[in-house]
Amino acid sequence: MLSRKYSIEKRPTFGDVSAFEGLAPEAVMQLAMAGGDITLVLDDKGRILDASANGNEFPVFEQWIGQEWFDTVTVESQTKLMEMLASARKGQVQHWRHVNHIGDEGDLPVAYVVINTGDNGRLIAIGRSMREEAALQQRLLQAQQALERDYMRLRQNQARYRLLLEKSPEAVLVVEHENYRIREANPAAHRLLGEKKGSLVGSKLLPLFAAGERESLIELMGSAMASDTVSPRVARLREGETEISVTASGFRQQGARWLLLHLAPTQSDPVAVDGPISDVVAAMPDAFVLTDDDMRIVAGNVAFAELIGAASIDQVRGKSIGDFVGRPGIDLELIRGQLGKSGFASNVMTVVGEQEDGGGEPVELSAVQTEGGNPHVGFVLRPVGRRLRDLPPTAHDLPRSVEQLTELVGRMSLKDIVRESTDLIERLCIEAALTYTSDNRASAAEILGLSRQSLYSKLNRYGFANSVAKPD
Structure with missing residues (x-):
């Protein structure tokens, strides 16, 4: 210039x-x-x-x-x-x-x-x-603004990352692969390992475990850098007989190799008991999975691992069942509500492995919750994809109803046609909710976001009052 x-x-x-x-x-x-x-x-x-x-x-x-x-x-x-x-x-x-x-x-x-x-x-x-200088100034200003936006996004991502790490109930460590030095550790990790808050950052990982466990951990972390499917290892801490489950996954950042370690206290497998119960659960064709009160997987049979596409049940132990079963924010909340009310949920239609486009394997789920100071939830899942494909078409087929609505053009005003369309959509949604919940009206009302009284009023309006429904 x-x-x-x-x-x-x-x-x-x-x-x-x-x-x-x-x-x-x-x-x-x-x-x-x-x-x-x-x-x-x-x-x-x-x-x-x-x-x-x-x-x-x-x-x-x-x-x-x-x-x-x-x-x-x-x-x-x-x-x-x-x-x-x-x-x-x-x-x-x-x-x-x-x-x-x-x-x-x-x-x-x-x-x-x-x-x-x-x-x-x-x-x-x-x-x-000065046209060229002005253009250069404009590009410089745009580049500066882009850098500032990127910097703000980076700061926001760092803040979210820090918040997730701090608030996560699961113990998490970020470890350098070259020297096994801890670079990040959340409060849950400090509590699980019995260390003072902030003392883990910068310290070595291996000295936290008993000497006999260190070779196994080194092998686990090496395998995590080469494969995405590595089974967790159980390792004993250096003091006492406390054992924890260690899950590792590797990633690269800025030319360096890092490890993300998930730590969880080991729990005895309630399914692995002596006697015929263990054999029956392991061999049953339907998928069975046991979770704790927070819906985190504790145990399961081979059929469940095959249903969700896991190499073994150990690979998903400690993870939420909501990561594999149900639609986010809908199915598990419905099941929690039924378990809290009656202690069981029966024949709930849901999906396994839901995709972004809404796909997934349809399954029928039943669940029961144990009582006592340490409650667990047992789930049985049965694929019903073939059964759904074999069902005859319903009497209320949407395209046919739409055709009936378009035939009203010229015979009714647009306002009346719109009202008929609204009634049609409302009736179909109620039918779908009743079908989804196996005619459980309380669950259907919860899915639709209606009160029971509003649902009963709409059932009377559309002629469903005499339909057979399961008790609420």
């Missing part, structure tokens, strides 16, 4: 001025034209008498001839013109000043210097286009 360093101020003059004596007007004109991208000849009042410019850079410069120089620039640039003209009349040496001409497609940034030609009162304004 043009600045004071381009001014002739403080620059030594030519030692021999004879070379400039007797210059022809054509030579002076060429010097003035060569000095910039636009040259204006002005009178002492600032009126443009003549002009020469690159037509591509200044397509409207010929229209300026005969106008006041002030009228061709923006308001904020007029003060600069007044200062330059006053200095030129006094014969003072000037530096380049940035002004903006008014253009058809936006402002035209130009850096000007004004030269007094002598006693004839004529002034010459030599300007250099």
Whole structure:
């Protein structure tokens, strides 16, 4: 960008001025034209008498001839013109000043210097286009704004990451793979390992475990860097006989290798008991899974591991069953409500492995909750995809109902047709909710976000009052 360093101020003059004596007007004109991208000849009042410019850079410069120089620039640039003209009349040496001409497609940034030609009162304004500099400034500003937005997103992501790490009930460690040094540890990890808050960060991982467990942990962490499916290991801490389950997964960041360790206290497997119960549960064709009161997987049979696509039940132990079963925020909440009310849930239709497009394997789920100080929940899941495919079409087929609605055009007003459409959608949603909950009206009302009284009123309205429903 043009600045004071381009001014002739403080620059030594030519030692021999004879070379400039007797210059022809054509030579002076060429010097003035060569000095910039636009040259204006002005009178002492600032009126443009003549002009020469690159037509591509200044397509409207010929229209300026005969106008006041002030009228061709923006308001904020007029003060600069007044200062330059006053200095030129006094014969003072000037530096380049940035002004903006008014253009058809936006402002035209130009850096000007004004030269007094002598006693004839004529002034010459030599300007250099700053369009490229302005474009560079704009790109620089956009790049700076983009960096600031990225920085804000990074700060927000870091804040969310820190909040999740701090509030997570699961013990989590972030460990360097090269030296097994702990770089991140949440409060749950400090509590589980019996360490003071903040003391784990920067310390070595392996000394926290008994000497006989360290080789197994090194093998686990090495396997985690090479594979995504690594079964958890049970390791004993250095003090006492406390055992914890360690799950590891590896990732790379900024050229370094890191490990994410999930720690959980080991729990005895309630399914693994002696006698025929263990054999029956392990061999049953339906999927069985046992969770704790927080819906975290404690045990399960082979059929459940195959249903969710896990290599073994150990791979998912400690994870929420909601990661594999049900639609987020709907099915498990419905099941929790039924378990809290009656201690069991029967024949709930749900899905396993729901995808972003809403797909998944349809299953029928039943659950029961134990009583006592340490309650657990047992789930039985049975795939019903083939059964659903074999069901005959319902009497209330949506496309046929839509066709019936379109046939009303010309016989009813649009307002009445819209009311009929609303009633149709409401009736179909109620039917779907009753089907989904196996005619359990309390559960259907909960899914639809209605009170029981509102649902009963709508059932009477649409002729479902006499339908058989399971007791609430």
